[in-house]
Amino acid sequence: MKKHVKKAAEAKPATKLVRGLSFQDLLLRLEEYWTRRDCILQQPYDIEVGAGTMHPETFLRVLGPDPYRVVYAQPSRRPADGRYGENPNRLYKHTQLQVILKPAPADVQDLYLESLAAVGINLKEHDIRFEEDNWESPTLGAWGIGWQVLLDGQEITQFTYFQQSGGQNLDPISVELTYGLDRIASYLQGVDNVFDVRWSETVTYRQVRLAEEQQFSAYSFDYADAASTRKQFDLAEAESARLLAAYASLKGPQKKGFPILQAYDLCLKCSHLFNLLDARGAISVTERAAMIARVRKLAIRVAAAWLEQSSGGKPDAAKVVA
């Protein structure tokens, strides 16, 4: 009898976290998990963004009535969080895995938790909790209600029921899952320093990413030229606003095919340039609020225009709330 029990225990070492998944296996497993649950697999956006939410696959797709499911990784740049690669936890660029489920299914928490099990976390052996954390992006005019998910005290995911994006009230409600891949990988592998994470079986996170951290931190804090960054911000803002004004002057069918998406790309540029100026310490507190408002204004106009355009030009499809 005893022998039998022992055998059964030996038979399931698969769940044991011996070495934990490599960074790339973690990414692959999660992408696979979600594609099997009807998400399309998208690619990271090719413009600097501060979070996966800014990818048009989130910001624009959550608008309007059409169901959508998508998963993608998004390297996210936060210049102020850069530490020259010297801090074990803080990064100029961290990697988010973003999932959007529209509309939010009733069993979304269970689906999410199964994804943790899929990367080797035994849910019965860990302290996993959903702690209140409502998410808000002032630059995007977006907010939602939800939690940060903690794994043994470590924040690993932001779980949000989107309520508004680009100042638009959302209907249906989408759920956004944002996994902090660097943190989860560190946790799974039991390392205290993210640079010690195994990227693959033979290559470390340090080998892949350290130079980036050092150089972009140096640029953000020491080399970025405030005047020229400001100029770039103004240019991008003006070009985005020019496009939005041009769109507004068009009538009905002419609006079809108009490059609203380009106006949004320029808005994202502004957001990143603003973050850069902020990290450089080049903006005062009052100016800060004013610049955030300028970016938000673009984001809100983009959302309204996009909604109108994608609904075939129905004028009341887009109501600006914020």
Next chain:
Amino acid sequence: MKVKDAAAGRKSRGDFLFEIGCEEIPAGMILKASQELKALLQKQFLAHGLLEEKSADGSIETFGAPRRLVAIARGVRMRQEDVTREITGPPKSVAYDQVGEPTRAAMSFAEKQGIPVSKLSIVNTPKGEYLCAKQVVIGRPAAKILGEALPQVIQEISWPRSMYWTGAHGPRFIRPIRWIVALLDGKVIPFSFAGVEAGNHTNGHRFLGKKHLPVKSPADYEAKLKKSFVLCRPAERESKIVTEIRSLTSRGGLHTHEDAALLQLVAYLNEYPSVIIGDFDPAYLALPDEILLTVMRDHQKYFGLESRSGELASHFLAVINLPKDPKGLVRAGHERVLRARFADAQFFWRTDQKIKLGDYLPKLAAVTYESRLGSYGDKVARMRSLARWLAEQWFSGGVSQADVAGSDRAAELAKCDLVTGMVGEFPELQGVVGGLYARAQGEPEDIAWAIYDHYKPLGLDDPLPRNLTGCAVALADKLDSLVACFAVGAVPTGSSDPFALRRAAQGTVKIILERKLPLSLSAAISAAAKALKENPPRIEASEAVQKQVLDFLLERARYILRERHSFAYDEINASFAAGADDLVDAMERVAAVKAIRNMKNFVPLAASFKRIRNILEKSAAGIDKSQLAVQADLLWEPAERALYNAAQQIGGEATIKKKAKKYREALEAISGLRPAVDLFFDKVLVMVEDKNVRRNRVALLAGLLKEFSTIADFSELGGEEAK
């Protein structure tokens, strides 16, 4: 129907079980929501006659856990009682004709009530005989009523910030509702909410419990949940946590401070809480305790531990949502997180101090305090001049430890920590971090504590800054905020007080009263106004604004005297009417009034003063009372002469006592006036024909009122007994 029910032997009462199954509700909101749920249910049960007024409160209990709000009600009626209603119609004389046949009036009444004329009866009323229709309203089944009421109850629970989840036309709640249990006497109360059908299945612990668990009754519900790793009652969860904390600390010779708020929080964060102990590298103990405890308590919700000698130990207690952690996996995870947090704090501690605290001052110019009021750099300049002024006032008022230069230095450094990395990371440590850095960098102890404490007191029960220099900086900060914000119209409203001016005013009053600081409020306000005018951005605080600030402060002073010192409204009003610019003095006078008001002569004397005030108001026409002087030779009635003499003698006595600040004794002396006052009103008529005599008597009374109202205006005192 009724007969049938009885024949079937149906119970007349049953137990009610209601559970709103939810995704994780924010821990801080569960208690209030469960209290609200009780009130809402009680309202419904009473409105529909399903529970009796006197027992309803005791019959319903509500509680909650992260994934559920629960209500249990005992002895709920299964069906409303049938009610017979009597509706009075027209008088009998009108309803029947001479031969006793019903008239049109009777028929239309019967028709309106929906019963045949033959069923109408006659009632005797004081006004005579009237027609009467009796109607039996059949009680409705409770399950029907509750099926209609419960969705409304769910919707009426209020939340700080609610959400949609089924779309913009769906309901709002704090988090999505995923299941509902609604049973009366074991049977499901049918209704649905947000697409969820009420049923008889609950769910256990998210990871360890059973899903879709059938329940029959409240007792069955609690028992099954317990087996499924949910302690649905918060008291049970708290006591499990307390027991485990005790057992873990006693084993290691450790102890933890009582922390009711943290205990309640973790009890509402977990459905099946257990306590584990973890360690951290003792090297981190080199960081100040304040920082270590803030990280553990506020960021990680851990209990910090002390050794027997009272020193912080390199262990912590974490409350987890599992029965145990046999492999130590959870412990290892929490230790790892804490290590990273401490490493961050250590990084800031080191890098922040690469420059001196004072060297952060220029950076404050870039931090806006309020758009019209300039930066924190500007605020610091104003605080410095005000802190100096305060210390000078106290020094010349005989407070020998008042330190003008020290107050100036502490004010100069007080806000520097706002731009450090540590406060950026741990904003709740503002002030504390500045104080710690100042001490580590060799500032005098007194100045370091003053910086450390200058946000105090944060509430009515929060302690004051521990030294006088700290009081100077704290008052300078608060008075500047009040005068500056009022000057630009950033005045608190009922719902919004973004600059926490109420707290600032309360703190100001609390410091002055409890530290017994000699200070003229109006002078302090005008000193703040002067600093505001003389430093950039040079804002003017008009006389009217200054008066507004004074009234705002006095309003808080009244509040504190009532709430914290248990004085009555009229005691405060009486002594404030005699002046409140010096708050400490005003409070001593309030205390004297309170002490004396129950003495034999005092209440009648207060009534007499009220009478004097009325007489003076009535006789006011054409008489300038301030110019009146009593002419002793015109006092010819013995009673008025007696009052005059008594006033002279007692007035002298009271003045001496008052000068010595022996207010109670002064008031006791004044109450000795009563016999003379009573006799005067008994024997003497004030409003006599003779103009000169009348004038003289008014003068006598006016003088009396003026002289004896300098400690307190007795006419403000209500006649009722003091508590």
